[in-house]
Amino acid sequence: MISLSGIRKTFQTKDGPVTAVDGIDLKINEGEIYGVIGYSGAGKSTLIRMLNMLEHPTEGDVEVAGQTLSKLSQKDLRRARQEIGMIFQHFNLLWSRTVRENIAFPLEIAGVKKATRDQRVNELIELVGLEGRGESYPSQLSGGQKQRVGIARALANNPKVLLCDEATSALDPKTTDSILDLLVDINEKLGLTIILITHEMHVIRKICHQVAVMGAGRIVEQGLVREVFRKPKENMTKEFVKQITEPEETVDAITQMLKEHPEGQIVQLTFVGEEAERPLITQLIRQFDVEVNIVQGKITKFQEGSYGTLFVALNGEKAEIEKAITFIRNKEVDVEVIVHD
Numbered sequence: 001m002i003s004l005s006g007i008r009k010t011f012q013t014k015d016g017p018v019t020a021v022d023g024i025d026l027k028i029n030e031g032e033i034y035g036v037i038g039y040s041g042a043g044k045s046t047l048i049r050m051l052n053m054l055e056h057p058t059e060g061d062v063e064v065a066g067q068t069l070s071k072l073s074q075k076d077l078r079r080a081r082q083e084i085g086m087i088f089q090h091f092n093l094l095w096s097r098t099v100r101e102n103i104a105f106p107l108e109i110a111g112v113k114k115a116t117r118d119q120r121v122n123e124l125i126e127l128v129g130l131e132g133r134g135e136s137y138p139s140q141l142s143g144g145q146k147q148r149v150g151i152a153r154a155l156a157n158n159p160k161v162l163l164c165d166e167a168t169s170a171l172d173p174k175t176t177d178s179i180l181d182l183l184v185d186i187n188e189k190l191g192l193t194i195i196l197i198t199h200e201m202h203v204i205r206k207i208c209h210q211v212a213v214m215g216a217g218r219i220v221e222q223g224l225v226r227e228v229f230r231k232p233k234e235n236m237t238k239e240f241v242k243q244i245t246e247p248e249e250t251v252d253a254i255t256q257m258l259k260e261h262p263e264g265q266i267v268q269l270t271f272v273g274e275e276a277e278r279p280l281i282t283q284l285i286r287q288f289d290v291e292v293n294i295v296q297g298k299i300t301k302f303q304e305g306s307y308g309t310l311f312v313a314l315n316g317e318k319a320e321i322e323k324a325i326t327f328i329r330n331k332e333v334d335v336e337v338i339v340h341d
Contacts, residue, residue, distance in 0.1 A: 001030035001193050002051065002161065007060035009046050020046040021057070022217035028210075030160075033187055033194045035204040035225070037240060038214035044197045047214070048163050051195065052084040053077055065160050082110060085154030089166035091146040093138045099125070099149050100134040106156040124152040127189075128182060144175035151182065155190075162186070164196040168203060180207050201243040205229070205300060205307075213237045226302050230272050230334060264315035266295065267325065270334040271308035280331060281312070288324040290316035311338075 009021040020043045028034045038044045049055040050062055053069050062069045067080050093102050100121050107117045125134055128148040138146055147167060154162060164183070168176040184207050187194055196208060204211050204225060212222040213236055221234045232238045269280070285292055297310035314321045328335050 001032075001065060002026075002028040002195070003061075003063040004050075005061045005063075007047070007050060007057050007062065009043075009050060009055060010058045019217055021050070024060075024217075024219055026212065026219065026222075028193060028195060030193055031187070031191050032210060033183070033196065033208050035196045035198060035208035035211040036214055037198055037201065037204055037211060039199060039236075042214040043217040044214050045165055048165050048195060048197045051161070051163055052081055052086060054086075082106075082157045083159050084161045084163065085157070085159040086163040086165065087147065087150045087154050087167045089169045091138070091143075091150045091170075093146060093149055093153075095138050098135050098137055099130060099141070102138070102149050103152045103156060106153060110157060120156060121152075124155055127155070127186070128152045142175070143171050144178060147171065147179055148182065151179075151186070155186070155192075160193060162192050162194045164194065166197055166199070168200070169198070176203070177206070183207060201240045204240075205302060213240065226272055226307055229302075229307055230270055264291075264313055265321050265325070266311065266313050266338040267328075268336040268338060269308075269310040269312065269328060270336075271299075271310070280328065280333065281310075284324055284327065287327065288316075289320050290314050290324050 004024055004026040007021055007024045007026075008019065010017050010019045012018075022043070024047065036044045036047065046055055050057050051064065051069075053062070057070060061071070064080070065083060067076075069077060069080055072080060094105065097105065103121045103124055104117050107120060112120070121134075125131060128151050130145065130148050130152070133141065133145065138149070141149070150167075151162075162183075167183075168179050171179060180203060183194060183196075186192055187207075196203065198204065208225050210223065211225050211228055212219045213228075213234065214220065215236050221228065221232070221237045228237060229241055232241045271280075281292055281294070284290070291314070293313040293315070295311035295313060297308070297312075299308040301307075314324055316324075325335055325337070
């Protein structure tokens with residue numbers, strides 16, 4: 001569906017050339033929700049803007065739905081862009097136009113007749129949950145409602161691809177979740193391919209099928225979301241995963257446990273799929289002469305199953321603790337021993 005080959009983007013500045021995207025190869029399947037995560041300055045926004053040629057790559061090819069955008073004429077590129085919708089962090093609405101008029105704007109540009117425009121706008125207002133707000137102006141809407149208008153406008157021309165550039169970064173957590181639920185609904189109803197740029201791992205965890213982690217213009221790690229969460233390889237990826245699996249209060253609790261039980265072991269258990277639902281701790285207590293204290297744990301839902309993390313303190317004879325850890329590993333649960341400082 002989407003293929004990037006050797007993409008590089010260099011900007012010329014007063015201080016010399018700056019490479020924002022540095023040799024990226026990437027493939028995104030049709031109907032997939034693909035997340036790209038990275039810190040500020042990683043190059044992710046430049047990358048997404050090259051998917052619709054708002055930024056032209058210095059090197060490499062961008063292919064979307066069978067067309068190599070980087071080789072199209074301006075006329076053909078304008079036509080190809082109608083199949084690529086985009087929503088932005090700060091909405092980019094026309095403040096002098098109503099909700100209906102904002103949504104209709106791309107259809108006006110495309111020369112769609114008024115009767116057809118009106119019908120399409122009505123469909124989109126219903127799709128994004130803005131019934132009764134069609135005659136409102138952006139200044140009369142909440143942040144979440146404004147983004148719903150942005151989503152409806154991006155869908156006006158029935159695109160095959162939807163690009164989301166930090167689309168939830170300006171929203172509160174509850175509103176963010178409602179917008180993410182809407183994107184999942186759109187993906188399922190329309191079969192739309194969605195590429196989502198963010199610096200929030202919660203967003204990736206909640207709706208994405210696959211993820212690419214960017215740093216310094218390069219992709220440092222990529223794969224299925226649940227696999228990247230389960231076994232992050234790069235330090236940057238581990239930092240993002242900790243946003244979800246290891247909050248600050250967990251670190252404090254672990255530090256205290258290590259002080260109180262210097263002879264014991266604290267382990268992080270990682271469960272995926274059905275294993276996240278099984279009573280492992282009960283089995284552990286029944287079969288081994290160890291004291292088990294739960295430090296912190298949670299089960300998180302992904303697009304494709306469950307992911308659980310559990311921090312436990314094991315106290316007892318060293319040999320018995322080792323037997324317990326071996327037992328856990330044999331249950332196909334990942335175990336990481338937290339080392340004493």
